[in-house]
Amino acid sequence: MFFDNLDKTELEKLEGVGVLTRYEIGSAIIEEGMPGSSFGVILTGKAEVRKRLDGGKHKALVEIGPFDLIGELGFLGVESRSASVIALEVTEVLSFERKSFQALAERFPHIGMIVYQNMARILAERLASNNISLMDTIVWALGRPRGVTTEAPGTGGSRFRWAG
Secondary structure, X not given: OOOOOOOHHHHHXXXXXXXXXXXXXXXXXXXXXXXXOEEEEEEEOOEEEEEEOHHHOEEEEEEEOOOOEEOHHHHOOOOEOOOEEEXXXXXXXXXXXXXXXXXXXXXXXXHHHHHHHHHHHHHHHHHHHHHHHHHHHHXXXXXXXXXXXXXXOOOOOOOOOOOO
């Protein structure tokens, strides 16, 4: 959970710099391509992360819910939002603007450290999951099961082996 390792007093201080917003079904919480410098934590409800495709269509990536983190890349400095987040039901999000959060972290470094550690853990988990998905996609595209190579070791084939 995103708020792990924060005690009640620390949570109250963090909540004090957050902005609580309620989104109705179908509302855009985050819009792909738009600038943004905040991150949010879903408190209630459910949302869908999606990528825009050609022709006005979109690809649903994942459904998220309470205590899931959104917008962290913009918060960390990526210029534009990499995906949209759309409310699938009435959803409440507690958002933190970069400047107000950094001011809190300067006053209470322990809170800042915990939040950044939790954010880093979540990003690392997502990266590991994406790496597995990418590998599965590449293996599928090559038409062979994971762990199977076409070259015997040391025969001069590619230095890269697709192993599971």
